[in-house]
Amino acid sequence: MVEVWSEKRVIISTDPTALARSVADRFLRKVAKRLESGDIAHVSLTGGSMGSAVLAAVSRHPKRERVDWTRVHFWWSDERYLDRGHADRNETQAREALLDSLPVPDANIHAIAAADSGIRLDDAADAYAAELARFGSEDSAWPAFDICFLGVGPDGHIASLFPDRSEIGVTDRAVVAVRDSPKPPPERVSMTRPVINSAQRVWMVLAGTDKASALGLALAGASYASVPAAGAKGRKQTMFFVDEDAAGNVPPELIDRE
Template identity: 70%
Template sequence: MAEFTIEKRVVISSDPAALADSVAVRFLHRVAKRTAAGNDMHVSLTGGWMAAAVLAAIAAHPRRDRVDWSRVHFWWSDDRFVARGDAERNEKQAREALLDALPGAHTHAIAASDDGIDLDAAAARYAAELAQHPQVDGTPWPSFDICFLGVGPDGHIASLFPDRPEILVTDRAAVAVRDSPKPPPDRITLTRPVINGSKRVWLVLAGADKAAPLGLALAGASYATVPAAGAKGRKRTVFFVDDAAAAQVPPELIDGEY
């Protein structure tokens, strides 16, 4: 019998729209609380249709204008190495859904293919920018207050795909990905130590095709084979899911209060 890890919790919404609204409300509450106390905040964004829905829900919420966005730094867990204006860019998706409407917010975008540098140099540049916001112990990347992640049907997170060398990298903050199993082929991704250095990891997923990878992640599958199983925040790891994705979730892991 599989042993389920107690530190991973699941919050269920009825459908994708309700899921996006639920995550948006929680995010705005946490950002407002931290910035009102005079603290800066670092947030890592992700791509995908569900991530876009969450950002759009944040943009539409009336509480959005009560936040001091000048204290918030936005990063990305990964991006596609295509031209900056390409619709495949996670950065473009996030700017259109939310970021362009936030006055004073700091954005730390991953380099694009038309920035005049190659893939490896772009990964090194992103790692260097992360290192400008070190943790108090000198770790050369910020500890994200919230790291958003999606989960693919194959269990991938960011651009860390199953049974690929990138998921095993521990000595760099960001790495180049070539011949990605999901197009486009060239990408840049954060490594697992950076993701797991986050205070809170929020994985947001919807749809019946996510039930199997969610079940494997909760059951403690090998992170090399199911990268989502290896995502873990220092304080909290929460899977925000809809009913369709929750088909294989054990009742004891469902959190009705978070």
């Protein structure tokens, strides 16, 4: 099978607030269009300040009521292995920013097991892989996400796939357990690159001057082993949504003025 991915493009907003609003607006339009066909939509969320800011902007958006949220499934590309309800869990942040205010059935929110759930870290990773497989197809052991949101760290990491670590090179599993993470907390659960790259659209959202170097390297075609963001690619669309502070190293020819 020939793998085909889209060209990477960059959309620049003036500041983090405008960035969150822009991504929220585009997200609502894409999800509504997807649902028009009568299908369900699968969305993979991310954590971090911009991930939460985008969800909060969706919550405040006047068009959010036009989406049939009962046909949207939410997942996470990674999770911090902490107790349920911990403020640093991506699930907790997403629920507070958006999910708890939407009429989304509990069965449509696919959270990764918490540290106090009674299962070990490796079992939490296996359980999430099994949950992904429930929505897979004959060709794939996971759903094809309509949109996969990702944050990008100053070191270029995505999800909990960090530079120069073994997890970034895993291709025979959908989900991995992460130990001794270079960024706290030390224990995490993360989707692997094949799952992320099966998404129709990969949207990376980042802001701040501390992200400029990672963004520049990702766009310049750096090795994904050293800059994981360079290896994140959607099948239809690969977008970096950034603010002006993060855009210092963006080649002009990659900027989308849409």
